[in-house]
Amino acid sequence: MKIEDYNSAPAKTEKEVTVKDVLGDKKQSSLFGEFIKTQPGGQDRAERLFKGESTTDDMQKLAEQKEQFFERQKEVEKISKAFTPEFISKLAGQSPKLEILVKNGGVEGVHGAIVSQLEMLAMREPVRFYTMVDSYNEVLSKADIANEQIKKICELHGITSGEYLKILASTSDEAERQTKLGDMIRGNMGKVKGMRQKTIEKNKAIRDQEVDIESKDIDYKFEIDKLRANYDQELENVGDVLAVSINENASMKKAFMDSLLSEKAPKEEPAGGFKEMRGVMPSEENMKQEWDGQWKEAQVKGTSRGDFEKTYVDGKLGNKKGTWSDIVRKFIMTSVSKF
Amino acid sequence: MANDFSALYSQFKEIIETGSEDQAEKFLAAHINEFPEDMQQGITLALFENGLKEVATNQATMQDFQQEGINAVHELEKGNRILDDKLKILDLQEKI
Numbered sequence: 001m002k003i004e005d006y007n008s009a010p011a012k013t014e015k016e017v018t019v020k021d022v023l024g025d026k027k028q029s030s031l032f033g034e035f036i037k038t039q040p041g042g043q044d045r046a047e048r049l050f051k052g053e054s055t056t057d058d059m060q061k062l063a064e065q066k067e068q069f070f071e072r073q074k075e076v077e078k079i080s081k082a083f084t085p086e087f088i089s090k091l092a093g094q095s096p097k098l099e100i101l102v103k104n105g106g107v108e109g110v111h112g113a114i115v116s117q118l119e120m121l122a123m124r125e126p127v128r129f130y131t132m133v134d135s136y137n138e139v140l141s142k143a144d145i146a147n148e149q150i151k152k153i154c155e156l157h158g159i160t161s162g163e164y165l166k167i168l169a170s171t172s173d174e175a176e177r178q179t180k181l182g183d184m185i186r187g188n189m190g191k192v193k194g195m196r197q198k199t200i201e202k203n204k205a206i207r208d209q210e211v212d213i214e215s216k217d218i219d220y221k222f223e224i225d226k227l228r229a230n231y232d233q234e235l236e237n238v239g240d241v242l243a244v245s246i247n248e249n250a251s252m253k254k255a256f257m258d259s260l261l262s263e264k265a266p267k268e269e270p271a272g273g274f275k276e277m278r279g280v281m282p283s284e285e286n287m288k289q290e291w292d293g294q295w296k297e298a299q300v301k302g303t304s305r306g307d308f309e310k311t312y313v314d315g316k317l318g319n320k321k322g323t324w325s326d327i328v329r330k331f332i333m334t335s336v337s338k339f
Numbered sequence: 340m341a342n343d344f345s346a347l348y349s350q351f352k353e354i355i356e357t358g359s360e361d362q363a364e365k366f367l368a369a370h371i372n373e374f375p376e377d378m379q380q381g382i383t384l385a386l387f388e389n390g391l392k393e394v395a396t397n398q399a400t401m402q403d404f405q406q407e408g409i410n411a412v413h414e415l416e417k418g419n420r421i422l423d424d425k426l427k428i429l430d431l432q433e434k435i
Contacts, residue, residue, distance in 0.1 A: 088387070094394045095393055097364045097365055097389075097393075101387070105379070110383055117381065117384045121384065131392065132392075135391045135395035138398060139398055146402055153409065192407055192408045192411055196410045199411065199418055203417060207421050221426065224429075227418075231418050234415055242408045242409070260401060260404060264400060274359075277355050281352045283352065284349070326385055334348075338344075
């Protein structure tokens with residue numbers, strides 16, 4: 001937030017900026033209005049404020065909320081700086097859909113769209129904003145640490161994922177590669193699950209077993225060699241699939257992620273999610289007919305076009321929030337703006 | 340523009356009713372430049388938001404798997420050390 005935007009000379013410190021100052025700035029006032037609507041009792045308070053009917057209690061509450069509003073703005077500023085064109089490009093490399101978006105919209109265009117709208121999103125839908133912040137932190141965290149550990153394991157044990165590389169080299173048919181790689185990856189992924197626990201138990205049993213050199217029934221060295229060979233084989237299987245997880249080859253990356261995610265439980269649909277939008281979008285033809293009828297009535301009552309558009313679209317989506325609700329709202333809003 | 344948008348509207352409605360979230364996102368990303376300017380901005384933010392969330396979730400799944408694998412490797416390495424020790428004990432016992 002820029003304190004100097006408040007047209008005060010000298011610039012006020014954040015503490016000195018009053019609610020009146022905030023409301024006197026068009027952009028800040030609009031953002032603050034959206035912010036307070038999300039606070040308990042905020043919808044009514046915002047209405048009283050913009051009608052000039054605020055109570056003393058309202059003003060006291062607004063003064064407190066002003067501080068939280070500034071805090072939110074600082075968080076927006078911080079994350080806006082993190083969403084650089086470089087970060088967006090990197091992310092697009094990990095998401096085919098974002099890759100299409102960046103290809104068509106250009107990385108600078110995508111960056112501009114994000115930065116220009118993030119502040120309003122943060123004020124209007126804080127849950128979505130903080131989910132983005134959490135996701136960003138998740139993307140940044142720990143990934144490189146695991147990759148470094150895997151590289152060391154591969155170096156130490158001479159692991160090269162040879163069998164996987166042979167598949168890559170054996171065919172240039174991508175579908176065939178994906179099938180063969182996927183089969184092998186899933187097989188070895190299955191071996192990784194629960195292996196640590198099984199090995200802990202086996203190790204304990206081996207450690208606790210007394211070696212009786214005089215025993216005529218057991219050839220201990222032979223048994224140990226057998227176990228050793230078995231452990232080496234398991235280590236190679238796990239190491240191979242770990243090496244695949246850090247392989248930069250596009251076919252390998254795709255096969256690995258597809259295999260990994262195929263076993264994941266489907267995520268729960270959030271409120272305002274994709275499926276919740278079914279039945280919400282009327283055909284434009286039906287909408288036009290409905291609109292014409294309702295708009296005539298609204299005009300008789302003296303409702304402005306802007307207010308009617310908002311009421312009409314709200315009627316289609318209710319209080320649904322979330323990404324898909326937002327997108328569908330834009331489609332309906334753009335459509336009715338032509339009527 | 341009006342007719343173009345109507346075609347996009349119909350196609351998108353069809354995907355919403357019968358398609359998948361993935362299809363809808365790919366459709367929006369592929370046609371991003373054909374939407375009116377203010378829609379482009381909103382759709383871009385929403386697609387970025389979904390993409391970021393997806394990459395973060397995938398990465399967390401990947402890290403869980405990698406960690407499980409790394410822990411298994413460490414336990415197998417430990418097992419090999421235990422076996423080596425047992426062999427050494429056997430060798431010593433044979434020499435005595």
